[in-house]
Amino acid sequence: MADILHRIGIKAPIQNVYQALTTNAGLAGWWTTDTKGEGDQVGSILEFRFGAGGFDMKVKELVAPTRVVWEVTDGPAEWLPTMISFDLREEGEYIILIFKHMNWQEPVEFMHHCSTKWAIFLMSLKSLLETGEGSPNPVDVKIDNWN
């Protein structure tokens, strides 16, 4: 099993970061504009779509304003079954966000791609909260021939 791990620091109130992870307006502002579901309801299925495909996530755990956990319930075979968590805490003028995309069966090449792409999307989240403008799909930063 293998995990994708990231850490960013965001200069914004922790409530704003938590909302960007638990509301459609927030999620659509940094990950993909095509977002459906109830991110603030445990058990809800979030539907994230990206041109060719997408991911369904069940909201597994919410601890406002410090923790969000999703279980991947549909998407590319390599994402099944994996879990995604966001943990937030205040540290000086920053909200520190610890990101984990856990339990990949194998460190396949697609995992390498997703690791880089998650970093790009987390920087989009940081930008959304600090400047008011993120870069969600379809205006996301492209990293390779897989997009």
Added chain:
Amino acid sequence: MADILHRIGIKAPIQNVYQALTTNAGLAGWWTTDTKGEGDQVGSILEFRFGAGGFDMKVKELVAPTRVVWEVTDGPAEWLPTMISFDLREEGEYIILIFKHMNWQEPVEFMHHCSTKWAIFLMSLKSLLETGEGSPNPVDVKIDNWN
């Protein structure tokens, strides 16, 4: 043990990508301007410096123009002992770069930071080769309170 994994695609000749990984001018253009050593010589120690500290890497393996492997010989305790590899191949109009920073003893919080930061530096490498301008330390993109 845990690994940081990334994948980017670069629209540039493979020889240019290999040179950016094996010459001081190349390395200084995307990672840190304070780079010393002989990146094209197996056994040479590369010295990368970043304000407060830095890393020493022994060039372990070179297969021009497709593979570069470094062994970390000095730096933060969490980086000892780890290995870094870059594998290149052509795929359509891209050079695909597979990056691994391997053999972290534990998935500590600093590893999360380094994972995100490597993605940022690899995007700096991509930019250097595609546009002529990277963002090496000290003008690198900052991600959190650790820089």
